[in-house]
């Protein structure tokens with residue numbers, strides 16, 4: 001049974017696309033696109049590729065050989081993913097160069113493959129080599145709350161969940177992938193239902209996408225078991241909807257970047273020896289996807305241990321711990337994340353209002369973007385509140401006054417300010433303003449007005465209401481109505 005291809009992913013010259021056009025056509029509409037022309041000056045494209053366009057494996061072995069990385073064995077399934085091995089980059093390169101059979105694996109015939117095909121995945125290259133500057137993130141993908149936050153905070157702090165292993169795996173969502181022709185990634189939707197972008201430094205990939213409107217068709221009737229390899233013979237009795245699926249296809253060439261929208265399931269095959277860089281990210285436009293997944297996973301975690309509810313002292317706590325372990329964050333982590341982000345957006349608005357004396361400053365693109373961010377967080381907080389009314393509070397607590405003294409929070413604000421300055425081409429940030437800004441933060445109207453302790457979604461909703469009223473009057477109502 002073959003799959004039905006309904007169309008190709010659009011390709012657009014990224015140099016001729018404005019940020020606003022990208023938002024309007026792809027990010028807001030949650031549509032995939034391939035962007036060209038955005039990797040011209042990447043160091044990775046020079047250092048990591050040989051003159052004949054192949055991965056420069058020797059360069060990796062020499063410069064990054066000692067790094068410990070996760071390598072997928074593409075021929076062996078383990079639960080919903082491929083079996084993972086841990087090795088050094090030098091060992092990975094050695095196996096690749098020493099294994100001519102690597103060439104013969106592919107997703108459609110991998111069950112017949114006699115040799116392992118190894119695919120280096122999820123290498124936190126930027127975290128490990130921050131000085132190297134392999135690439136610059138294209139402006140379209142810079143409004144990235146996830147990585148900006150993780151550069152300054154851990155997503156969760158529960159010592160029961162926190163192991164050295166997930167310290168690395170949750171440190172950021174910026175990755176390098178390297179695999180020979182035929183290596184592949186099974187069918188999946190991305191972590192947190194985030195957006196992702198993926199850039200081919202060398203090589204070629206074939207992507208197959210399924211729109212979120214069809215994702216119910218790839219699960220069994222309990223929505224538990226999902227297709228693993230779309231080129232396998234799919235059991236029609238078990239997954240009866242699969243025959244109705246219609247796919248979007250794309251061949252991504254060297255130096256092209258693909259934007260993968262939220263909730264689009266996809267499968268990827270390396271058509272040549274390939275190195276790619278990819279990030280997962282979210283912001284005001286797809287925050288709703290993150291919350292919906294968290295809620296779904298929470299309900300699943302709860303259902304899974306329902307039978308021990310009566311004998312469990314802290315059933316809710318256990319559900320939240322399991323949620324954090326399985327999904328990468330729990331309600332508490334998410335609320336603290338939202339609260340810090342809200343305060344950081346508010347601080348930026350405060351800074352802009354002090355800096356610009358005139359009455360129209362709040363109509364500037366940056367001010368509108370910040371207000372839109374706050375509106376999106378408020379909308380999610382309203383949703384969380386309706387769930388928490390049913391399940392009870394989960395011990396969320398953040399002190400805004402303490403947060404304002406936290407050097408990490410200061411860095412978070414600085415990066416956020418720089419990001420929006422760059423996105424809207426207004427370099428509003430320079431270090432000379434830093435001290436004035438710190439003084440400013442001591443006397444924030446909104447924190448004087450509302451309690452500085454944020455302990456539940458309701459507090460967060462109130463804070464955002466007051467913050468936005470201070471600067472924008474009625475704008476928040478308009479922003480909320482823009483969010484679906």
Ligand SMILES: O=C(O)CCC(=O)C(=O)O
Pocket residue numbers: 177184185190196197198205260266268269276278
């Ligand atoms: O390149 C790959 O093999 C998989 C990448 C992927 O699934 C993603 O970026 O979302």
